[in-house]
Amino acid sequence: xxxxxxxxxxxxxxxxxxxxxxxxxxxxxxxxxxxxxxxxxxxxxxxxxxxxxxxxxxxxxxxxxxxxxxxxxxxxxxxxxxxxxxxxxxxxxxxxxxxxxxxxxxxxxxxxxxxxxxxxxxxxxxxxxxxxxxxxxxxxxxxxxxxxxxxxxxx
Amino acid sequence: xxxxxxxxxxxxxxxxxxxxxxxxxxxxxxxxxxxxxxxxxxxxxxxxxxxxxxxxxxxxxxxxxxxxxxxxxxxxxxxxxxxxxxxxxxxxxxxxxxxxxxxxxxxxxxxxxxxxxxxxxxxxxxxxxxxxxxxxxxxxxxxxxxxxxxxxxxx
DNA sequence: TTATTATTGCAAATGATTTGCGATAATACT
DNA sequence: AGTATTATCGCAAATCATTTGCAATAATAA
Numbered sequence: 231x232x233x234x235x236x237x238x239x240x241x242x243x244x245x246x247x248x249x250x251x252x253x254x255x256x257x258x259x260x261x262x263x264x265x266x267x268x269x270x271x272x273x274x275x276x277x278x279x280x281x282x283x284x285x286x287x288x289x290x291x292x293x294x295x296x297x298x299x300x301x302x303x304x305x306x307x308x309x310x311x312x313x314x315x316x317x318x319x320x321x322x323x324x325x326x327x328x329x330x331x332x333x334x335x336x337x338x339x340x341x342x343x344x345x346x347x348x349x350x351x352x353x354x355x356x357x358x359x360x361x362x363x364x365x366x367x368x369x370x371x372x373x374x375x376x377x378x379x380x381x382x383x384x385x
Numbered sequence: 386x387x388x389x390x391x392x393x394x395x396x397x398x399x400x401x402x403x404x405x406x407x408x409x410x411x412x413x414x415x416x417x418x419x420x421x422x423x424x425x426x427x428x429x430x431x432x433x434x435x436x437x438x439x440x441x442x443x444x445x446x447x448x449x450x451x452x453x454x455x456x457x458x459x460x461x462x463x464x465x466x467x468x469x470x471x472x473x474x475x476x477x478x479x480x481x482x483x484x485x486x487x488x489x490x491x492x493x494x495x496x497x498x499x500x501x502x503x504x505x506x507x508x509x510x511x512x513x514x515x516x517x518x519x520x521x522x523x524x525x526x527x528x529x530x531x532x533x534x535x536x537x538x539x540x
Numbered sequence: 541t542t543a544t545t546a547t548t549g550c551a552a553a554t555g556a557t558t559t560g561c562g563a564t565a566a567t568a569c570t
Numbered sequence: 571a572g573t574a575t576t577a578t579c580g581c582a583a584a585t586c587a588t589t590t591g592c593a594a595t596a597a598t599a600a
Binding site (some may be wrong): 541542543544545546547548549550551552553554555556557558559560561562563564565566567568569570 | 587593
Binding site for chain 1 (some may be wrong): 579580
């Protein structure tokens with residue numbers, strides 16, 4: 231979604247320089263959970279950590295695998311909550327959903343050979359005039375490119 | 386997919402002006418099936434007709450509903466074949482696949498209120514330079530816009 | 541018409557995601 | 571801290587979309 235959904239939270243305790251980029255991010259999300267009345271639990275912490283440390287979008291199963299959670303429903307429920315909070319976004323490929331933390335919106339390219347998922351900026355991709363002209367109000371979009379990445383192309 | 390996949394077949398029997406735009410299209414597809422060694426059967430005819438007369442992309446279930454076929458596997462198998470032939474294309478939304486005949490490539494916009502699916506041209510949407518610069522070879526893409534259509538917006 | 545074999549239809553298997561519910565633990569309150 | 575309140579978890583079972591095995595059927599070739 232190009233419309234920035236994440237609620238920018240001014241955490242007043244910005245002391246100590248974050249050791250890992252991720253920790254600050256994770257804490258921000260946990261803070262948001264509290265503010266929104268959600269309880270901060272172990273499964274939520276681990277799922278958020280799994281998402282924050284992931285280098286690319288992950289499926290629910292992959293996220294479960296990155297945590298000690300064996301129950302799928304917990305993973306799905308948590309992802310659903312995070313999505314409602316605008317913390318993560320989702321896109322589908324071949325019938326399975328991929329999730330990732332929303333930083334700034336971007337689209338995806340997936341290599342049909344190695345499965346690698348690349349991020350690509352989408353500034354240029356506002357709602358097409360065709361739609362706006364027809365009275366549409368676009369709230370989000372997602373684009374997926376399929377092809378072969380440079381590495382795989384180089385054999 | 387922007388890359389035109391449909392194999393342009395020069396049907397030498399272009400007599401009789403098509404009464405309905407669809408019939409010519411259906412015949413072309415049936416012809417392609419024959420040429421590729423597929424048998425022309427009732428289920429295939431009906432599925433192709435369902436696709437050719439559909440005003441917008443349809444799910445496998447919807448396509449089954451538009452025919453007298455009660456068996457889902459037949460529908461899925463046929464759609465898979467048509468996809469391999471480059472006759473139809475597929476995109477996913479909320480975990481379900483939508484299919485439609487390939488005319489010229491376009492992307493889609495789905496109204497979150499009434500569910501209507503609109504087509505939008507995609508000429509301007511080649512592979513982003515970000516990707517090509519990184520050595521990617523893009524073979525196809527799909528974009529889905531979500532929002533509210535003019536009709537629904539007008540209450 | 542008959543033989544050959546692609547296709548169908550059905551049942552059952554998958555795989556992803558969802559839901560009901562009792563057990564558990566996170567916050568609120570004293 | 572101790573307890574009540576109730577969100578959340580974990581598990582089992584339910585859905586849903588899609589796939590697969592296989593024997594019965596029907597489209598083409600001979």
